[in-house]
Amino acid sequence: MRDVSFKNTTLRTARARAELTAAPDTLLAIREGRIPKGDPLSVAKVAAVVAAKKTTEWIPYCHNIPIEFVGVEFDLQADRIVVDVCVTSVAKTGVEMEAMTAAAAAVLTLYDMLKMLDEEMEIVSVKLLEKKGGKSDFVADGGWTAGVLVVSDRASQGVYEDRSGEILVNGLRELQASDVQKLVVPDEETAIRGAVAGWIAAEVDVILVTGGTGIAPRDRTPEAVRHLLELELPGVVETLRRYGQDRMRTALFSRSIAGVAGSSVIVVLPGSPGACNDALTALFPSVLHAKGMLAGGSHP
Numbered sequence: 001m002r003d004v005s006f007k008n009t010t011l012r013t014a015r016a017r018a019e020l021t022a023a024p025d026t027l028l029a030i031r032e033g034r035i036p037k038g039d040p041l042s043v044a045k046v047a048a049v050v051a052a053k054k055t056t057e058w059i060p061y062c063h064n065i066p067i068e069f070v071g072v073e074f075d076l077q078a079d080r081i082v083v084d085v086c087v088t089s090v091a092k093t094g095v096e097m098e099a100m101t102a103a104a105a106a107v108l109t110l111y112d113m114l115k116m117l118d119e120e121m122e123i124v125s126v127k128l129l130e131k132k133g134g135k136s137d138f139v140a141d142g143g144w145t146a147g148v149l150v151v152s153d154r155a156s157q158g159v160y161e162d163r164s165g166e167i168l169v170n171g172l173r174e175l176q177a178s179d180v181q182k183l184v185v186p187d188e189e190t191a192i193r194g195a196v197a198g199w200i201a202a203e204v205d206v207i208l209v210t211g212g213t214g215i216a217p218r219d220r221t222p223e224a225v226r227h228l229l230e231l232e233l234p235g236v237v238e239t240l241r242r243y244g245q246d247r248m249r250t251a252l253f254s255r256s257i258a259g260v261a262g263s264s265v266i267v268v269l270p271g272s273p274g275a276c277n278d279a280l281t282a283l284f285p286s287v288l289h290a291k292g293m294l295a296g297g298s299h300p
Contacts, residue, residue, distance in 0.1 A: 012133030051105030211271030229259030
């Protein structure tokens with residue numbers, strides 16, 4: 001089973017379709033309510049709902065996720081029954097298997113209830129039509145620029161190997177940043193403020209600052225950056241802190257901030273490698289939508 005603990009919980013939907021071919025007389029008997037076992041459509045609908053909920057009991061590597069909605073529709077055509085299923089969940093992983101399992105259970109139930117009348121029936125397809133949710137819904141365009149500022153006395157003195165900044169640089173490049181600059185400065189407000197202000201003036205699209213967000217005496221990064229911000233983005237900070245606190249209790253001590261200055265989006269992060277990995281997972285690629293909004297675009 002894949003580890004999905006690092007993923008964000010998002011709205012997930014999937015639509016699947018299954019088809020059962022049948023003789024015209026069989027379809028007519030359904031329409032006229034002459035099936036000996038009762039109404040096959042209503043029973044098949046219940047079977048689909050149950051199957052969606054029990055997918056993890058039948059498909060070994062599926063995750064056990066909450067099923068918020070199962071919709072089932074039937075289309076009786078000239079030579080077949082088409083079953084469309086829609087499944088919705090708010091979860092860390094998708095519901096395409098739940099949708100296809102539900103559609104398959106529906107046509108199997110139809111087959112069982114109709115087989116005494118029609119020995120030539122055939123299940124001809126079970127397929128996924130559509131899935132939505134998660135990062136795949138947001139495609140990050142390339143061509144944007146980024147700056148990574150590492151705030152650390154020891155790293156700036158060369159006595160400590162910077163890992164956090166490298167994690168961010170590599171992550172931003174994987175997100176299609178065309179140019180990523182990196183600087184390392186000591187825990188001094190003047191140095192921090194100067195580096196960030198320079199990137200704002202250069203219209204760098206995304207500026208990530210890592211380090212100095214705790215409560216130690218020299219942790220002054222938020223104070224150095226806050227007065228440069230024209231607008232604060234509390235939702236970005238809330239998302240990051242919620243994600244981090246679900247995984248590490250000490251995340252509640254972080255004093256991260258985020259905001260906009262000019263055409264730059266600035267996020268101040270904790271200094272640990274784990275926190276930087278968390279930021280890349282929790283905030284991106286969604287944060288990149290700010291670039292279009294700052295240019296006058298709208299919400300998707």
